[in-house]
Amino acid sequence: MTITIERNSETEVTINIAGRLDTQASPEMEDAIKPLLNEKNLNITVEVKDMEYISSSGVRCFVMLHRATSKGGGKLTICNMRSDIKNIFDMTGLSPLFGL
């Protein structure tokens, strides 16, 4: 997995995730997003068009992001998810939470 975080402005962040967000890769994502979790009014856009796989630990990272943005008065948007990855989100019952 590769994860890049770009800050577009004080309240706008884009996270790019490519490759496999599996059990082994999820701790890396957790570490990368940790600094964002306590910010207020942060709008996070996650670009996932190149994400090839996700496990429950990866889904949990998205839950962490959602929890942080909603508590801080911001918003989480997930963009360009592949249909096979969306099927996995659907399986968890969490798709509506992420507006998928």
Next chain:
Amino acid sequence: MKRKALILHIINRYSQLAHSAPCGKMLPSQLVEREMKLHCEIKELEIIRKHLDSLPIPMSKHMGVCLAVEEAFVNVVSYSGCREIHFDTDMADGRLRIVISDDGKEFDPTKAPPPVIDPDNLRPGGLGISMVRKIMDSMEYERKDGKNILILKKIL
């Protein structure tokens, strides 16, 4: 001309086969049996993934099977406290059977309650097991000779 037509025919046939072919080189009807002894460590998932990639699992079901197996294995590593995990696969007539057994503390994932769909209160182990249940056709558990034995089955 005849030769050109033959070459075109071969190319067409090959591309048809390539599109319908499963991930591995074998056919789903072929018998595959494999027994592996793995350490109780997450990094063993790499060995499992390579093994699953070598099986003739149709593309459309490959990601689901990999995910279910990953979640079941991670669950054992996280909660059993075992020393060694036996990972056995057999596949015949398009039926996949995976047996994961360990000598750790007793845990029956088939009795695990469904995860709470509340983002503020997501139980750590609930999601993975519910994914296994949804992807596989059956998930059975038995406790035998001090071992947890989890049997996952799927028709491919």
